[in-house]
Amino acid sequence: MNRRGPHAPSGYFYRREFLSALAGASLAIPACAESSAAAATDDYFVTRMEQEHIPGLAVAVLRQGEVVWSNAYGWANLAKRVPMSLDTIQNIGSISKTFAATAAMQLLEAGQFQLDDPVNRYLGFAVTHPVNPDASITVRQLLTHSSGIDDGPAYARAYACGDPALSLEEWLRAYLIPGGAFHDADRNFHGWAPGASFAYCNVGYGLLGHLVERIADMPFADYCRDKVFLPLGMNETSWHLRDIDPARHAVPYSWVSTGEVRGPSWAGLPSAVVGRPAAAAEVDNDFAANCLYNHPNFPDGFLRTSVNQLVRYAQAYLGEGRLGSVQLLQSDTIRRMFQVETGNDHRAMGLCWNAFRHPGRPLLWGHGGGDPGINSNLRLRFEDGVAAIVLMNTNVGRNAQVPVPAPLEFAEYLVDHSHAF
Numbered sequence: 110m111n112r113r114g115p116h117a118p119s120g121y122f123y124r125r126e127f128l129s130a131l132a133g134a135s136l137a138i139p140a141c142a143e144s145s146a147a148a149a150t151d152d153y154f155v156t157r158m159e160q161e162h163i164p165g166l167a168v169a170v171l172r173q174g175e176v177v178w179s180n181a182y183g184w185a186n187l188a189k190r191v192p193m194s195l196d197t198i199q200n201i202g203s204i205s206k207t208f209a210a211t212a213a214m215q216l217l218e219a220g221q222f223q224l225d226d227p228v229n230r231y232l233g234f235a236v237t238h239p240v241n242p243d244a245s246i247t248v249r250q251l252l253t254h255s256s257g258i259d260d261g262p263a264y265a266r267a268y269a270c271g272d273p274a275l276s277l278e279e280w281l282r283a284y285l286i287p288g289g290a291f292h293d294a295d296r297n298f299h300g301w302a303p304g305a306s307f308a309y310c311n312v313g314y315g316l317l318g319h320l321v322e323r324i325a326d327m328p329f330a331d332y333c334r335d336k337v338f339l340p341l342g343m344n345e346t347s348w349h350l351r352d353i354d355p356a357r358h359a360v361p362y363s364w365v366s367t368g369e370v371r372g373p374s375w376a377g378l379p380s381a382v383v384g385r386p387a388a389a390a391e392v393d394n395d396f397a398a399n400c401l402y403n404h405p406n407f408p409d410g411f412l413r414t415s416v417n418q419l420v421r422y423a424q425a426y427l428g429e430g431r432l433g434s435v436q437l438l439q440s441d442t443i444r445r446m447f448q449v450e451t452g453n454d455h456r457a458m459g460l461c462w463n464a465f466r467h468p469g470r471p472l473l474w475g476h477g478g479g480d481p482g483i484n485s486n487l488r489l490r491f492e493d494g495v496a497a498i499v500l501m502n503t504n505v506g507r508n509a510q511v512p513v514p515a516p517l518e519f520a521e522y523l524v525d526h527s528h529a530f
Contacts, residue, residue, distance in 0.1 A: 157515065161505045164502055165502040167415070171423060174424050185360065195417045208412055213252070250313075255305075272351055285312075361401070361402075364395075463476065486498075488521065
């Protein structure tokens, strides 16, 4: 194979080699899906992957709660020639927030708290907003990104290879309490009081996860395992890298072009390549491999799972909270989560879940995700039981671009064509 040079690091590939890999690694389509719709969908995804420089992609579409078509393309690991598959595990980014919300709503159903309760009632430390210290931050505000907490530079700097050394509570205390190692009254909070406005916030979902573990009296990751993952049969899903076979995990790749690393940024700090801070200087017009990383604020976006595992989660939501004999959430709770809490002409916000408005069409609810080397999207249309799942092992966004267009486009394409399969 052709590399950039005789000393090119493993994991860096020419565009020509990537296109060759893409053409060779698309998984065979099942006989039942050998239709013009399936062929057109394959052509669409292969073309868009070439255009967007996507090494690996796995997708599925459900109708009436059942998978009607799924496929995977490209590579989970370019260097080792491991094909992407529907069982490939990767970080799903902020789709993870919906699992934190699911856990919280289970406790709400059990009468453990109310949505408008102040979070300080349940924490072992007090969170006060510097603009209005007397105003309470509520559970509803965490769920709807209206708490006034912001993702400061300390959040961006906390990405690191492997599982975090700090616990969720330790990190939140250091970030939110005056005098903490990561506290910054100006950068960790917005200049408006809790409940006064909307601003997407990752740290708020870390706090929601900690709220779950305080109320449930068990670690957040253990609660999700026992009350969400295992009941749904999501046996290869975890918040911790230590629970995942690294050979099954997709390599998260960042595309580097003209000296710039493609990917997200927080508080004005670009993500770079986690574990390879000098990657942009080492490679150009090629893929740089991030390490397998995690974050101490992990409930906001660091769940590891696969398309086939997420299918079961989507089925539970489409089934009014039920999958087989398992009642994940009550149907009334599901409806409550998808009631519009806030929004504008283009976007609606429920409890965690969001939707984009299209004139003359029902709301397409869901959540996307983006981190260094990954993008994801999960969309749900309740009117006809349609869901779309998209996982890719690169981030195609630029800087603070939210939502990232391509994964949302891919999910909407699957929803729009769901009745053709």
